[in-house]
Amino acid sequence: MTFHNFAKPFLYLAAALHLALPVQAHADSAAEQASTSALAKDYDRVINQLVTITEIPAPPFKEQARGEWMMAEFARLGLKDVTRDKEGNILAIRRGSAPEGTKLLVVSAHLDTVFPEGTEIKVTRDGDILRAPGIGDDSLGLTALLAWVRAMNTAGIAHENDILFVATVGEEGVGDLRGVRHIFTEGQYRGRIGAFISVDGSKPARIVHRAVGSKRYRVTFKGPGGHSYGAYGIVNPMAAMADAVRRLYDVHVPADPKTTYSASVVSGGRSVNTIPDSISLEVDMRSPAPDQLKRLEDRFLTIVDQAVEAENFARSTQYGKISVEKLRIGDRPAGMTRVEHPLVKTAVATLESYGFEPELRASSTDSNVAMSAGIPAITIGTGAGGGRAHAVDEYLNVARDDFIRGLSAGLILVLRAAELDYEDD
Amino acid sequence: MTFHNFAKPFLYLAAALHLALPVQAHADSAAEQASTSALAKDYDRVINQLVTITEIPAPPFKEQARGEWMMAEFARLGLKDVTRDKEGNILAIRRGSAPEGTKLLVVSAHLDTVFPEGTEIKVTRDGDILRAPGIGDDSLGLTALLAWVRAMNTAGIAHENDILFVATVGEEGVGDLRGVRHIFTEGQYRGRIGAFISVDGSKPARIVHRAVGSKRYRVTFKGPGGHSYGAYGIVNPMAAMADAVRRLYDVHVPADPKTTYSASVVSGGRSVNTIPDSISLEVDMRSPAPDQLKRLEDRFLTIVDQAVEAENFARSTQYGKISVEKLRIGDRPAGMTRVEHPLVKTAVATLESYGFEPELRASSTDSNVAMSAGIPAITIGTGAGGGRAHAVDEYLNVARDDFIRGLSAGLILVLRAAELDYEDD
Numbered sequence: 149m150t151f152h153n154f155a156k157p158f159l160y161l162a163a164a165l166h167l168a169l170p171v172q173a174h175a176d177s178a179a180e181q182a183s184t185s186a187l188a189k190d191y192d193r194v195i196n197q198l199v200t201i202t203e204i205p206a207p208p209f210k211e212q213a214r215g216e217w218m219m220a221e222f223a224r225l226g227l228k229d230v231t232r233d234k235e236g237n238i239l240a241i242r243r244g245s246a247p248e249g250t251k252l253l254v255v256s257a258h259l260d261t262v263f264p265e266g267t268e269i270k271v272t273r274d275g276d277i278l279r280a281p282g283i284g285d286d287s288l289g290l291t292a293l294l295a296w297v298r299a300m301n302t303a304g305i306a307h308e309n310d311i312l313f314v315a316t317v318g319e320e321g322v323g324d325l326r327g328v329r330h331i332f333t334e335g336q337y338r339g340r341i342g343a344f345i346s347v348d349g350s351k352p353a354r355i356v357h358r359a360v361g362s363k364r365y366r367v368t369f370k371g372p373g374g375h376s377y378g379a380y381g382i383v384n385p386m387a388a389m390a391d392a393v394r395r396l397y398d399v400h401v402p403a404d405p406k407t408t409y410s411a412s413v414v415s416g417g418r419s420v421n422t423i424p425d426s427i428s429l430e431v432d433m434r435s436p437a438p439d440q441l442k443r444l445e446d447r448f449l450t451i452v453d454q455a456v457e458a459e460n461f462a463r464s465t466q467y468g469k470i471s472v473e474k475l476r477i478g479d480r481p482a483g484m485t486r487v488e489h490p491l492v493k494t495a496v497a498t499l500e501s502y503g504f505e506p507e508l509r510a511s512s513t514d515s516n517v518a519m520s521a522g523i524p525a526i527t528i529g530t531g532a533g534g535g536r537a538h539a540v541d542e543y544l545n546v547a548r549d550d551f552i553r554g555l556s557a558g559l560i561l562v563l564r565a566a567e568l569d570y571e572d573d
Numbered sequence: 574m575t576f577h578n579f580a581k582p583f584l585y586l587a588a589a590l591h592l593a594l595p596v597q598a599h600a601d602s603a604a605e606q607a608s609t610s611a612l613a614k615d616y617d618r619v620i621n622q623l624v625t626i627t628e629i630p631a632p633p634f635k636e637q638a639r640g641e642w643m644m645a646e647f648a649r650l651g652l653k654d655v656t657r658d659k660e661g662n663i664l665a666i667r668r669g670s671a672p673e674g675t676k677l678l679v680v681s682a683h684l685d686t687v688f689p690e691g692t693e694i695k696v697t698r699d700g701d702i703l704r705a706p707g708i709g710d711d712s713l714g715l716t717a718l719l720a721w722v723r724a725m726n727t728a729g730i731a732h733e734n735d736i737l738f739v740a741t742v743g744e745e746g747v748g749d750l751r752g753v754r755h756i757f758t759e760g761q762y763r764g765r766i767g768a769f770i771s772v773d774g775s776k777p778a779r780i781v782h783r784a785v786g787s788k789r790y791r792v793t794f795k796g797p798g799g800h801s802y803g804a805y806g807i808v809n810p811m812a813a814m815a816d817a818v819r820r821l822y823d824v825h826v827p828a829d830p831k832t833t834y835s836a837s838v839v840s841g842g843r844s845v846n847t848i849p850d851s852i853s854l855e856v857d858m859r860s861p862a863p864d865q866l867k868r869l870e871d872r873f874l875t876i877v878d879q880a881v882e883a884e885n886f887a888r889s890t891q892y893g894k895i896s897v898e899k900l901r902i903g904d905r906p907a908g909m910t911r912v913e914h915p916l917v918k919t920a921v922a923t924l925e926s927y928g929f930e931p932e933l934r935a936s937s938t939d940s941n942v943a944m945s946a947g948i949p950a951i952t953i954g955t956g957a958g959g960g961r962a963h964a965v966d967e968y969l970n971v972a973r974d975d976f977i978r979g980l981s982a983g984l985i986l987v988l989r990a991a992e993l994d995y996e997d998d
Contacts, residue, residue, distance in 0.1 A: 321846070360802060364845050376857045377785060377937075380833035387822040387836065393815030397887070408805035411812065412845050417838030420789050420855040420903065421746070424837055430845040432801045462822070478845065512802075 180563065182303035184556040187295060190302075191548055194295045194555070195278075197221075198546075199271045202280045202287040207267070211236055211259035211317045218259070218290060218315040225297045227313060235330035236317040239337070242297060244309040244566060251342030251570035252310035255296075255562055256328070256514055257289025258319035258348065262538050276547040284534040284544045289347035290315055292530045296559045307566035312337055319348070319514050324478050328514040332521050342570025343491055344518035344525035345562060350534035350544055351507075352554035355495045356527035358436040358510035359519040361482025363445045365431050366475045367392070367452055372468035373418075373425030383463040383470045385427040386416065392455035393429070399447060406510070407435035407444060430477070436510050438482040438520065449474060480512050483519025491524040494564050502557035524570075530558040605988065607728035609981040612720060615727075616973055619720045619980070620703075622646075623971075624696045627705045627712040632692070636661055636684035636742045643684070643715060643740040650722045652738060660755035661742040664762070667722060669734040669991060676767030676995035677735035680721075680987050681753065681939055682714025683744035683773065687963050701972040709959040709969045714772035715740055717955045721984045732991035737762055744773070744939050749903055753939040757946050767995025768916055769943035769950035770987060775959035775969055776932075777979035780920045781952035783861040783935035784944040785831075786907025788870045790856050791900045792817070792877055797893035798843075798850030808888040808895045810841065810852040817880035818854070824872060831935070832860035832869060855902070861935050863907040863945065874899060905937050908944025916949040919989050927982035949995075955983040 187194075206214040219238045223230045227240035238259070244252075261282035263269070271280040280287075293313050299305075316327035328346075332338055346356075369385035369392075393411045401407040409431065416427030433448060435441040452472055459470045485492055487508060499506040511527065518525035532550035536542045545551070612619075631639040644663045648655045652665035663684070669677075686707035688694070696705040705712075718738050724730075741752035753771075757763055771781075794810035794817075818836045826832040834856065841852030858873060860866040877897055885894045910917055912933060924931040936952065943950035957975035961967045970976070 321844075362802075362846075366845075376835035376837060377787075377831075377833050377859045380831070380835070384822070384836065386818060386839060389839075390815040390818035390822070390836070393811060394819050397809070397812040397815070406802075406805070408802050410801035410805070410846070410848050411809065411815070412801060412847055412849055413842030414811060414814075414849075414852065415840045417840075417855065419746075420791075420837050420857045421787075421835070422837055423835050424839075427839060430842065432845045434802045 179303060179305050180560050183299045183305050183559055183563070186299040186302035187556055187559060188552045190295060190298060191552060194291060195546060197294060198278070198283070198287055198291040201290050202271050202283045203269055205265065205267070205269055206259050206261050206282070207263060207265045208260050208318070208320055208322050210265060214259045215315060215317070221294050222313060225294065225301060227297065233330065233335055235327055237327045237331060238315040240313050242300065242311045242313065244307045244311065246309050249340070250309065252312050252337065252340050253566045254312045254314055254341055254344045255293060256314035256316050256346050257293050258286045258316045258327070258514060259290065260317055260320050260323055261285070262320045267540065276545055277543050278546050279541060279543040281540045281542055283542055284350040285537040285542065286319070286348050288350055288531050288544060292347050292555055292558055295555060296562060299559055305563065307563055309342065309566045309570065311562070311566050316514055325480055325514060325517055328517045332517050341518070341523055343565055343568060344515060344523050345565060346514040346525070346527040347530055347558060348513050348527050349529040349537065350531045351529035352531060352557060353499055353504040354507045354509055354529045355492065355499070356509050356511040356513055356515060357485045357487060357492050359481065359483040359516035360434050360436050360510050360512045361438060361441045361516060361520070362432060362434045362478055362480045362512060363441060363476065364478030365448070366428060366477045367431065368426060368428045368473045369456065369470055370426050370472070371470045374423045374467065376421045376423055379423055379467065381464045382423060382467055383459050383465055384423050385470055386424055388455045388459040388470045389414065389427045389429050391458055392452050395451040395455060396431070396448060399444070401444060402440060405435055405437040405440060407437065407440045409433045409444060409448070436482050436484060441482050480516045481520030483516060485519055485524050485526060489524055490568055491526055491565060494568070495526055495528065495561055498561040498564060499557055502553055504557065528558060528561065530554050604728060604730050605985050608724045608730050608984055608988070611724040611727035612981055612984060613977045615720060615723060616977060619716060620971060622719055623703070623708070623712055623716040626715050627696050627708045628694055630690065630692070630694055631684050631686050631707070632688060632690045633685050633743070633745055633747050635690060639684045640740060640742070646719050647738060650719065650726060652722065658755060658760055660752055662752045662756060663740040665738050667725070667736045667738065669732045669736065671734050674765070675734065677737050677762065677765050678991045679737045679739055679766055679769045680718060681739035681741050681769070681771050682718050683711045683741045683752070683939060684715065685742055685745050685748055686710070687745045692965065701970055702968050703971050704966060704968040706965045706967055708967055709775040710962040710967065711744070711773050713775055713956050713969060717772050717980055717983055720980060721987060724984055730988065732988055734767065734991045734995065736987070736991050741939055750905055750939060750942055753942045757942050766943070766948055768990055768993060769940060769948050770990060771939040771950070771952040772955055772983060773938050773952050774954040774962065775956045776954035777956060777982055778924055778929040779932045779934055779954045780917065780924070781934045781936040781938055781940060782910045782912060782917050784906065784908040784941035785859050785861050785935050785937045786863060786866045786941060786945065787857060787859045787903055787905045787937060788866060788901065789903030790873070791853060791902045792856065793851060793853045793898045794881065794895055795851050795897070796895045799848045799892060801846045801848055804848055804892065806889045807848060807892055808884050808890055809848050810895055811849055813880045813884035813895045814839065814852045814854050816883055817877050820876040820880060821856070821873060824869070826869060827865060830860055830862035830865060832862065832865045834858045834869060834873070861907050861909055866907050905941050906945030908941060910944055910949050910951060914949055915993055916951055916990060919993070920951055920953065920986055923986040923989060924982055927978055929982065953983060953986065955979050
């Protein structure tokens with residue numbers, strides 16, 4: 149994947165897609181200027197759409213209403229092949245000048261929030277601050293997608309590669325990246341994805357180029373249980389759980405790539421005078437290095453088996469043995485896009501040209517799936533900052549100039565990324 | 574404590590306590606015969622009272638209504654000094670022929686059930702089976718106390734020592750023996766108790782002469798908590814809890830006297846991707862040997878401190894250390910009445926004379942407090958059997974002949990125990 153030559157401006161006749169704008173220009177500095185100028189003039193509509201999107205509830209696994217709204221907007225903007233796939237993702241193409249069917253750039257934001265059904269979602273404004281659950285994570289990303297397409301249309305911008313705009317389902321916790329996972333495993337474009345940009349969150353200077361992978365388990369230790377005095381001496385699932393946690397916490401993991409584990413949630417037992425018959429433990433393991441994550445996961449599973457075996461040896465199994473269920477409740481693949489990769493370099497250069505100091509970060513986002521599949525991917529923020537993501541008092545700063553500067557950097561980054569030669573990678 | 578000579582019958586003029594029965598006879602075989610014959614004729618009233626008592630709800634800490642009913646009955650039977658102490662126990666004296674103020678025999682049953690407020694309690698009858706929550710544990714015991722006093726009155730029975738009839742509060746789980754504890758620590762008769770018989774449950778052949786003591790703790794490990802990836806490396810209260818459980822489960826306890834521990838209930842943690850800030854563990858320890866129970870309790874408390882210290886050493890405390898709260902949620906004293914003790918021998922001989930095969934058992938009942946104070950004590954059942962105690966389908970067999978035989982054995986045991994010389998012990 150290399151850069152096309154931005155120094156060579158050329159014109160492209162649009163195939164009468166946008167009747168008001170018959171002529172489109174590839175991204176040169178004049179075209180970029182035109183598009184960001186269109187963005188700036190669009191500020192009020194962008195804010196209105198941000199509020200509208202935010203106020204359509206989109207709890208985990210219930211993103212349909214927000215998805216339908218996005219679908220209608222994609223169609224209204226003249227995007228092609230607007231569809232809702234069977235997982236619930238909304239997809240639409242902005243055709244490039246490259247031959248049909250070649251590699252494309254995905255630009256996505258996620259539909260879902262962390263907020264359960266019934267959460268009151270009403271955007272309130274206090275000066276430059278807009279406040280509502282999910283407004284930054286990720287209503288802002290969805291809003292940016294629409295604003296960018298509108299600006300491209302208004303400025304008559306063309307690009308080399310097709311851009312596949314996507315609103316994904318299931319990015320947050322329990323969704324376990326189900327939307328983007330579907331796109332890469334079963335989706336109709338799965339063989340055509342040349343690069344992937346996820347727009348997620350309100351930090352415009354942040355570039356996520358490493359995907360922290362995670363494996364999450366709910367391990368349930370079961371035993372016969374019984375009266376604490378009468379049945380004393382029988383195996384206790386609590387002892388097996390404790391042994392597993394102890395063995396896990398003796399494991400040394402690398403500091404770089406930062407690899408971690410956490411025994412996070414535990415529950416079980418009926419009453420203080422009863423040997424429990426079931427203890428459930430939830431464990432989280434993470435690493436940006438797939439081999440380290442796999443190594444840790446394997447070790448953890450071995451440890452659980454060892455703890456069960458040790459308990460069945462240590463105490464009586466006359467009323468039954470300890471058994472264990474290992475349920476994987478989360479599986480986010482690890483991965484990385486090298487800092488030397490043209491996609492990351494383009495992002496860094498673009499942010500710098502808009503006055504930002506780029507921060508290269510590791511995180512867990514829709515890009516995890518792309519990176520783990522070896523597709524160049526980054527996750528970027530946009531806008532002008534905010535905070536309290538995942539909290540009901542989440543907020544965004546929408547001060548006009550800063551907000552447009554953040555949106556503009558993202559737009560230009562997308563346009564430049566759409567000029568990259570994915571086949572060379 | 575020795576036997577009075579049962580072979581020497583003598584008469585005793587009652588101090589006009591029971592006007593219809595001016596003459597009372599000490600317990601010889603004729604007097605015993607008269608009292609059990611009175612019991613047999615009283616069957617219908619006994620069953621009626623059993624139903625009435627059972628249907629007065631008496632949840633833990635809410636025994637007042639049932640207590641007031643018992644208080645009125647004690648008074649109606651001509652018992653003396655009928656009182657409700659400040660813990661809620663109902664007490665009443667049947668005076669003996671011994672000088673006032675000498676040692677007395679306590680005969681108690683407990684008012685409380687395990688069933689929470691709102692539990693539907695309606696006695697249903699199916700042939701010889703009566704069914705209702707709490708009917709055997711311990712409405713039957715309360716019923717027996719009243720039936721025995723009535724039979725003594727009807728038969729004109731006198732006894733050497735005062736008998737203090739008591740309906741206690743707080744025998745079940747969370748009550749933690751608070752009623753009987755009050756009687757032995759602050760009650761007005763605390764210095765006068767020579768022997769103690771608790772009537773509890775429906776197994777007439779069972780003699781509990783060992784008190785299984787218990788110590789119960791809720792231990793809460795607290796730490797700073799944080800993001801499972803971002804804050805990795807900080808102390809985790811889950812690891813401290815697991816370490817404590819592991820160390821506890823390495824402890825060897827004697828098989829005789831049977832000493833036990835159980836890590837029974839655990840809970841804590843917010844979500845799988847969060848290092849928990851609090852983990853709570855409930856542990857039960859039991860032994861009939863006070864020194865073994867104390868030894869185990871001390872060891873457990875040391876283990877908890879060691880686990881906390883080890884975790885604070887093993888991981889970073891930069892955001893805070895692990896701390897621990899050790900809350901004792903149960904404390905039932907251990908104790909024993911030797912099988913050679915006259916009270917136990919009397920119980921065994923009496924049950925055998927009524928055709929039962931006595932079963933000497935260890936349990937945790939109101940007698941725990943007496944035994945731990947060095948007062949001779951046993952817990953006996955009565956009636957004709959039953960089952961499902963602590964369950965809503967609890968039941969009793971009330972087949973007339975067997976039921977009266979069980980009640981009679983208890984009555985005679987009480988009368989014989991009231992002849993023992995407590996001062997000799």
